[in-house]
Amino acid sequence: xxxxxxxxxxxxxxxxxxxxxxxxxxxxxxxxxxxxxxxxxxxxxxxxxxxxxxxxxxxxxxxxxxxxxxxxxxxxxxxxxxxxxxxxxxxxxxxxxxxxxxxxxxxxxxxxxxxxxxxxxxxxxxxxxxxxxxxxxxxxxxxxxxxxxxxxxxxxxxxxxxxxxxxxxxxxxxxxxxxxxxxxxxxx
Amino acid sequence: xxxxxxxxxxxxxxxxxxxxxxxxxxxxxxxxxxxxxxxxxxxxxxxxxxxxxxxxxxxxxxxxxxxxxxxxxxxxxxxxxxxxxxxxxxxxxxxxxxxxxxxxxxxxxxxxxxxxxxxxxxxxxxxxxxxxxxxxxxxxxxxxxxxxxxxxxxxxxxxxxxxxxxxxxxxxxxxxxxxxxxxxxxxxxxxxxxxxxxxxxxxxxxxxxxxxxxxxxxxxxxxxxxxxxxxxxxxxxxxxxxxxxxxxxxxxxxxxxxxxxxxxxxxxxxxxxxxxxxxxxxxxxxxxxxxxxxxxxxxxxxxxxxxxxxxxxxxxxxxxxxxxxxxxxxxxxxxxxx
Numbered sequence: 001x002x003x004x005x006x007x008x009x010x011x012x013x014x015x016x017x018x019x020x021x022x023x024x025x026x027x028x029x030x031x032x033x034x035x036x037x038x039x040x041x042x043x044x045x046x047x048x049x050x051x052x053x054x055x056x057x058x059x060x061x062x063x064x065x066x067x068x069x070x071x072x073x074x075x076x077x078x079x080x081x082x083x084x085x086x087x088x089x090x091x092x093x094x095x096x097x098x099x100x101x102x103x104x105x106x107x108x109x110x111x112x113x114x115x116x117x118x119x120x121x122x123x124x125x126x127x128x129x130x131x132x133x134x135x136x137x138x139x140x141x142x143x144x145x146x147x148x149x150x151x152x153x154x155x156x157x158x159x160x161x162x163x164x165x166x167x168x169x170x171x172x173x174x175x176x177x178x179x180x181x182x183x184x185x186x187x188x
Numbered sequence: 189x190x191x192x193x194x195x196x197x198x199x200x201x202x203x204x205x206x207x208x209x210x211x212x213x214x215x216x217x218x219x220x221x222x223x224x225x226x227x228x229x230x231x232x233x234x235x236x237x238x239x240x241x242x243x244x245x246x247x248x249x250x251x252x253x254x255x256x257x258x259x260x261x262x263x264x265x266x267x268x269x270x271x272x273x274x275x276x277x278x279x280x281x282x283x284x285x286x287x288x289x290x291x292x293x294x295x296x297x298x299x300x301x302x303x304x305x306x307x308x309x310x311x312x313x314x315x316x317x318x319x320x321x322x323x324x325x326x327x328x329x330x331x332x333x334x335x336x337x338x339x340x341x342x343x344x345x346x347x348x349x350x351x352x353x354x355x356x357x358x359x360x361x362x363x364x365x366x367x368x369x370x371x372x373x374x375x376x377x378x379x380x381x382x383x384x385x386x387x388x389x390x391x392x393x394x395x396x397x398x399x400x401x402x403x404x405x406x407x408x409x410x411x412x413x414x415x416x417x418x419x420x421x422x423x424x425x426x427x428x429x430x431x432x433x434x435x436x437x438x439x440x441x442x443x444x445x446x447x448x449x450x451x452x453x454x455x456x457x458x459x460x461x462x463x464x465x466x467x468x469x470x471x472x473x474x475x476x477x478x479x480x481x482x483x484x485x486x487x488x489x490x491x492x493x494x495x496x497x498x499x500x501x502x503x504x505x506x507x508x509x510x511x512x513x514x515x516x517x518x519x520x521x522x523x524x525x526x
Contacts, residue, residue: 006202029194029195030191030192030193030194030195033194049191050191050192050193050194050243051189051191051192070422072234073231073234073235074230074231074299074300077297077299079470080299083302086302087298087299087302088299088302088303089227089299089300089303089366091230092225092226092227092231092303093226093230093303094194094223094226094230094243096194096245097223097226097245097247141298141299144298145298148277148298149360150298158432158433159293159433160298161434162297162433162434163296163298163300163434164297165298174506
């Protein structure tokens, strides 16, 4: 299904993307909905069925499989992405509702030269995962948690990271990783 | 998930027009459904509980008042499309009425609160396991089919406002703060706009549990308006759960207390996790009002709140837990330093 993804050529940046595409759909549509979005800084355009979730669009249409499908019901947090900078659950949003938005997935977190984001490095430093399946969601949620200012104490981190389950129970190490990355992100 | 047509509205009128012609049925069963945050709708569509053939995306309605938080000297007006996390983070609302943002902070997860709208939140549907799993008989999902929870595993179920047809719990938290403060709901309709008390929005199950609110399919909540008395600064939301975070309430309470020395001048109490709809504990308020506050009085108030409780096999513990939650919250707000 990755064949349906094609870089949009008529779009120059996020602002233009928003102005041109966040408009009413002229008539009701079921199949062949055209959706444009900026994913990890790259413009994309898709032709999709209305039922496609943002999660399935990222994995199956854009080929970005770093975002994981856990429960597909908003209960585990594995599918967490950043939508215009705010953390959201990609399984609970229809892709068409994200037309014109800017999405960040785990693939877009490291810098262009390949350096890991401080949160990614902190998860490695603190062994903050075992099987790794929840990790992309944990890391994106943690980045937003720090940026919201909700990582000031261990209790805050536990509360505001509670939407990301880790069945390997790496929780103490995740808290340690978030604290390390918080200090580095605040310095930067 | 069944196929559906997807459409976007740019005005409230446009959204309402799409739902014209389905006014005879409860809005939750209408073929056209509004979608905003999507956290409830997408879930129930994936489960097959809700099967719309048409989704109207209302996120791009251009009327800015739907996205605005207005803080007046007496009233707080919250646009229907304001996200839960926006009120959760609002310092001024927190200062004037802590239980409002507190009730949001302990609901769902931050990711969901970033998506879910306030109007969608108050209209969220029950988490009753038998309602969610479509192979079970359920009067709410399939009227007349019976209630599997009545003699099933009903530990999560309601003890207040229940009927012989349905014991599903209303699980929302924010709604308990709204009903305690006697908030008002602004509704736009195909015919005319109207304002109703929040307390009149939800309907107890009675013989027709499939009818959950007084909204018609061609109506939309546009705002929630809350009169916040000065004394609401002495308020809190207390939620008791099976785990410390990211779980629905077993019992919860929204309490605001107006004290003149030790005398209770006024009090507002909402109860969550224990009732079929957002629940204001008027009998408990009546016990407290005008009296000298004490733990004993709080306990009598809690008894009054649950006097008409109808527990089933697995949820009788909610009566004791609900009472203790209310007593603890009253004791804690009394100690608040303003």
